[in-house]
Amino acid sequence: SAVISQKPSRDICQRGTSLTIQCQVDSQVTMMFWYRQQPGQSLTLIATANQGSEATYESGFVIDKFPISRPNLTFSTLTVSNMSPEDSSIYLCSVGLGGTDTQYFGPGTRLTVL
């Protein structure tokens, strides 16, 4: 398994601003993922961030809105840009240790946009 931390754990932001969420892993991993989980809903994959390549975005998510960095094998950031209240959600990072379907998740970042 892996120990994953996220910063911040929660934030309240004004519309039109941007927030960068950090994800730190205690071991080197190739595959990292970013998810969004709206209140009471399941998880939706935003993008896959593998070190050494550009992030791959899922349908409905674009790089301009959710730019991702992956500077090394233990760290990644997700930025939520030009936020609106509809972006209020929990954002989670995960790492794939045994493949894409064996993932270990961070605790999540609860974002509220006013």
Added chain:
Amino acid sequence: LAKTTQPISMDSYEGQEVNITCSHNNIATNDYITWYQQFPSQGPRFIIQGYKTKVTNEVASLFIPADRKSSTLSLPRVSLSDTAVYYCLVTLMNTGFQKLVFGTGTRLLVSP
């Protein structure tokens, strides 16, 4: 649009066996089926994973029929601490593309 569906909620009592089924008609051929448990304000936690037939570990069993279009998570003798939301995770085929999809989630409530 390919989907992964689960019952919205289930109720049980301590000591009973609970079976949660996930339907995934368009599952990709070569990928595993994985189940996660999520408590409030936490990220999902890996429970069990399988490809076909039956898999058992120290906390659960996973039953997968031959056509792999569904899977059933079995929790033996649940306790109050098993109250959580349970998700399946599969790779679905959708118009030639593969997509990693979480199920809709099942909220399990275990009562004394």
